[in-house]
Amino acid sequence: MNEPTERSVEGIDSLRSRMDSDARFRRALSGYDPQDVRAYVENVKRIFAQQAKAAKLEQENLIAQLDCAKSEIQARNYGIKKFKELLVEREAQLNNANTRINALLQTVKSHGAEREELERLRQEAASSGNAERIASLEKETQQLRSAVAQASNLVNTWKAERERLMEENDRLREEVYYLRAVASRPTEMEQNHAYTQQSAYEGTFEQPMRPMRQDVITAENRFVQQSAQQVMQQPAQQPVQQPVQQPVQQPMQAQAANQQREFSQVADKLATMFAEAYQLISQFKSNLDAQPEPQPRQAQPAMQILRPEAVNADAFYPRR
Known part of the structure; x- marks a missing residue:
């Protein structure tokens, strides 16, 4: 301005x-x-x-x-x-x-009729006599559960028997090793006795006796080893003219008889166990055969299931 x-x-x-x-x-x-x-x-x-x-x-x-x-x-x-x-x-x-x-x-308007039909089918399904079918299904379920429990118990018993048989097999293997060792001892003892006779005649005892071979021996057969050691020490104390084989052969024959007895007992046990297992299997099969056959289900009317995005489920999961 x-x-x-x-x-x-x-x-x-x-x-x-x-x-x-x-x-x-x-x-x-x-x-x-x-x-x-x-x-x-x-x-x-x-x-x-x-x-x-x-x-x-x-x-x-x-x-x-x-x-x-x-x-x-x-x-x-x-x-x-x-x-x-x-x-x-x-x-x-x-x-x-x-x-x-x-x-x-x-x-929403187009699926209104389908929704009403679905509600009607739900009401019909709720009001119809499905109680008997539900009860039969529950009974079948209980029977199947009991069968599964029996099968699981049978499997557990079989597992226990298998472990016991494996332990018995290990024990028998140790016994076989021991019998092999016992069978090979008389020849070694004869060799040792011949060597002691030669050393007695020569008058020299500088070379000691070869030690006995140690094999796998169970705890219940340790007394046999001690008796065998005592018998092996006897020829050095007695005169040279006495035979050494006779007192050694008697406990060996007794030990072989004991081992034969044990083998027969183990074989009897195995036979009884296999018989019990066969009896359990036959009982389980008879229980499975004795179960009632499932009743045929009543044909239900086909229901149209709607997905959340308002699409019919038959397009994704077709009925068989």
Whole structure:
């Protein structure tokens, strides 16, 4: 607001000075004073220069104002354009949401009849005489559970018998090793006796007797080993002419008889165990054969199962 006022004041001052200069010019013309004329011309030049300078400044100010207004208009146009694009995007989202809502409403309306049919079938299934069928199924389930329990017990007994047989087999293997060792001892003892006779005749006893070979011997047969060691020590104390084989053969024959007895007992045990296992298997088979045959199920009406996305389940799980 101050710039136009200042400009008008400057214009009035310039006009007043111009009028004064015109009056002086007229007065000078009438008097024809060269100094006054020259001064008037210079004054007019100065006034014109001031006016041109003021007009130039005013033009520059107007150009700057126009540039500011132009940039402001461009910014507003850009904002309006963005706002329009946002409105168009929101409108498209609203249209898409309305389309989806309409499609869902149509789907719900189209599946209303199927839902009513499903509710009716559920009510019929709840009200029909399915109690007997449920009771028969529960009875069959109990029978199957009892059969499974019997089978598991039988398996456990078989496992226990298997472990016992494996232990018995290990024990018998140790006994066989022991019998082999006992069978190989008489030859070693004869060799040792011949060596002792030769050393007695020669009178030299620097070389000691070869130690007896240690094999796997069970805990219940340790006393036999001790008796065998005692018998082996007897020839060194008795005269050379006495035979050594007879007192050694008697306990060996007794040990062989004992081992034969033990083998027969183990064979009897194995036979009884296999007979019991065969009896258990036959009893289990008879129990399975004695179970009642399952009653044929009544044909139920086909039900249409709806998935959460409102699609019929027959498309994914067809009935057989």
